[in-house]
Structures are given as structure tokens and as C-alpha cells.
Amino acid sequence: MSIAIGDGDGGDDGNNDLYFREAGELITGNPSQKWPQNIEYLSGFGNHFSSEAIPGALPEGQNSPLACPFGLYAEQLSGTAFTTPRNLNKRSWLYRIRPSVTHEPFQPRKPRHENILSEFNPDNCSSTPNQLRWKPADFPESPTDFIDGLYTMCGAGSSFLRHGFAIHMYASNKSMENCAFCNADGDFLIVPQSGRLFITTECGRLQVSPGEIIVVPQGFRFSVGLPEGPSRGYVAEVFGSHFELPNLGLIGSNGLASPRDFCAPTAWYENDDHLGYTIVQKFGGDLFTAKQNFSPFNVVAWHGNYVPYKYDLSKFCPFNTVLFDHGDPSINTVLTAPTDKPGVALLDFVIFPPRWVAAEHTFCPPYYHRNCMSEFMGLIHGVYEAKAEGFFPGGATIHACMTPHGPDSKTYEATLEVQEEIKSSLLSGNLVAVWFEACAITGLAQESSESNFVDLRSKHCHIYLESTFCSSSYLSAHSWITTSMRAYPYK
Ligand SMILES: [Fe+2]
Secondary structure, eight states: EEEEEEEESSSSOOOOEEEEESSSSOOOSSOSSSSOOOOOOOEOOOEEEEEETTTOOOSSSOSSSSOOGGGEEEEEEEOOOSOOOOTOOOEEEEEEOOOOTTTTOOEOOOSOOOSOOSSTTTTTEEEOOOOOEEEEOOOSSSSSOOOTEEEEEEEETTTTEEEEEEEEEEEOSSSOSSSSEESSOOEEEEEEOOOOOOETTEEEEEEEEEEEEEEEEETEEEEEEEETTTTTEEEEEEEEEBBBOOOOOOSSSSOOOOOGEEEEOOOOOOOOOOEEEEEEEEEEEEEEEEEEEEOSOOOOEEEEEEOEEEEEGGOOOOOOOSSSSOGGGGGGEEEEEOSSSTEEEEEEEEEEOOOOOOOOOOOOSSOOOOOOSSSEEEEEEEEOTTOOSSTHHHHOEEETTTTOOOOOOHHHHHHHHHHGGGSEEEOOOEEEEEEEEEOOOOEEEHHHTTTBBGGGGGGGGTTTTOOOOOSSSSHHHHTTOOOOHHSTTTO
């Protein structure tokens, strides 16, 4: 039995709704017992969930009884400081067969993982204001699991100081076996671009396909399986903040990502001996390992509001301009990791989904601009509206703070040529681009700045934008552009 109680806003405001979801979600893929097709999820964002793999496994009326049901151990996992205000406080109680503390001491992992950063400074990364683009990375040829396939692209700040972020990518071809990963540095937001992930966590299991995302909060142990073989994608990590749903402001109470579309796992456990099981802990950017003789996925029941969750990006309800001009990309924010400064995100997760373009006499691709924020972009599938060529699924771009950027030459020219035809059109029906916007100036990890996949052609993508300025006659210089401009002379 699995129940979730809460109102989806992460707060304790007395407005508890009841979400009850017994029906599982049909999962296609490997039908084996290891990666089953049907997984049951709980619905809602920030809820105070309860889940039992065995009825009666959750203590009633208290969190830490003298003796827990079925001889389980009670263990709290805190995602915020104990005294964090109640509407932001995150914690869960896990009732497990053996407590997490039952392990041998942590040791530095050998060989050391050379490609992960959690502290960004001039000694370990470089910086450049140039526009940068990467081609999709190849899948590894030798057996490589999620941990070994992870590499840092860029970031800022420090996990030690609990402020900053990192953008990683991964390319793996092997499931994690007899080991679990734990990130003590921050939350992971994982965006598979190719290849389904089967992620086992202490709260239960989740299948995550390209087009979906998963957030694994700081401190949760998880293992990544590859039911369909190789997988690659993007990983955003935030230090000292957690992802939240953005405020909707004047949009109102509905739109963008709906709380009910977020899926948390249901309790699932294994009780077999696992001799030599390895916990790999990321701590200050370095990896440490500890051995134990049991699986960490031994939680029979849990309750709380600190949980892993996934979200299907196709459920995002986009808003846009309906007459003229171009909205700022923030309108497509799925999740935000806030700073203490109102309206300024440590890291925003934004998507560019399929959507109707209805604006008239408007240059509809993203406008040319310079941004006080730093932008990292990836592509799940489709063709991004501002890049007619050179930006492929699995690739990446970085536009640094105040670096000019915008549509490439071909996109600009093509947009003007077909202006009449795009008054109302469905933009790239299969497009899903993802975008991370950060308040800090990013440093480039050596792995990214010296990568073989740096696309040197990207520096030329704007170079052919020529002047069409004609001071003698506005319309004569632009008369070939669009009839809709003539129809609206006030523009
Ligand atoms: Fe931008």
C-alpha cells in the first residue's frame, strides 16, 4: 500500500489533499525481474508522502519508537538544517532492515576519479567569454558505469561552502553492479538524452526515459541500471539549495509544470546478502568507498517530504506570447534552485518544448542578447529553433555571462524569408532542448575545455550576419522582409 498526503506545495499550511495511486505506470523495456515493466509511483511535488512495502511497517503516532514494527531500524535523512523554517524544511524517516551506519570506514576510491569537480577556482578550471559548443560525446568502448562515465563540464562556487553548482555530462554502457552512489555535495538533476535509466533509490525504484528527468536529492543512495544498453545525458548539481517549482506570478495558479505530474517512488526493498557491496560517496568532489555486506536498498517503509522524484517533460504546459514580441526564456522554467536573493536563481532548469508560435510581425527565434546570467544548453532531440546547424542531440553550448549570442546566420536569414508562413505554426513537434541558467560566472573544467568534442565551427555561426541598415528609407531596406510588417505600420 502506498499513500501520499499533502498539498503539493511543500508547506504545512493545513491544506492537505489526499493523493492515492495504486495503479502502476506501464513501463516498457527489459521485462526481467531486475528491471520490471510496472512500477508504482506517488503523485505530487513536495508532498509529505508515506509508503510501505509491507502493510504495518510504518510506526504509528511517532517516528522513533522503542521498537519499530518488524524489527526495523528508524533512520532520519535530513535535507535541510533541523531549524529551517517549516515551509522549507525537508526530511524523511526511513525504516530499514539494517541501518546505513553498518559499513566499514570510507577510503579514498582508487583509482581516483579525475573528471569530477565540486570546487571551481583558477587552479582547476579555466574561463573564457567565448561562445562554446560541443559535439555529442561518443559512448565509451570499455565497460563504464554511471559513476565512471560522469564528467564535469563547468560550474561555479563550492560544495564545501554550500553555494554553487556544477554541470556534468555522462556517457555509460554498463549498469552499476553491487554498488550504490551517494552524493554528499548536492542534488543531482539527471536528464538522460539517450538510453533509458532504471534508478534504484532508498525510497524505491524509478524508470527514467529520454524526455524525462529525475532529481536525486543530496545524500540519497542510488544505483543506475541501463535496461536498453548505453545511455548518455546531462546532470545538473546544486550545492546548498534544492530544486523547487517556480512561482507563477501573474500566470495564476496553473501552468508550466504541474505538481501532480511529479512522480515519487514507492517503498521497495531487497533483503539478500550482498557480500562486498560498495557505497561510493562523492564528498567534496572526491570519491570515497565503503564496504558493507548488504544492499542499501533495504528500506521497507518510509515517510517524509525529502524524496527522489521524476518528471515527464512532455507534461509541461508552456505559456507564450499570443500577439507580438518574444517572451523571456524564464517562462519555460520547470524547476528552480533559489538563492537568498528574490528572483535570482542559483540554477534554473528550463526547457524549450514543442509549442505553437502565434506572434505576428515578430522575429520568433530567441532574440539576440547579452545576459548577466550564464547559460548552458543541451538538446534531447529535434532541432533547436535558434541553431539551424551544428547543435546536435547530446551536444552542448555555453554562453557565458554578458557574452553576445543569438540565432546563427542561417536561422536569421531563414526566419526572415519565411516570415509570412510562421504566423501560427507548431514549432518543431519533436523538439526538446534543455537549458540551465546560473547566476554565477562559470568556470570550465579541464575535461570540457580540452575535449575532442569542442566544436570549433561554432565561433563562425554568427559571423555572416551582415548589416542591412539603410538610413535613407526604413521600408526600402526592409521591404523584402515581411508583409506583416507593412500590415502593422505602427511597428
Ligand atoms: Fe541566452
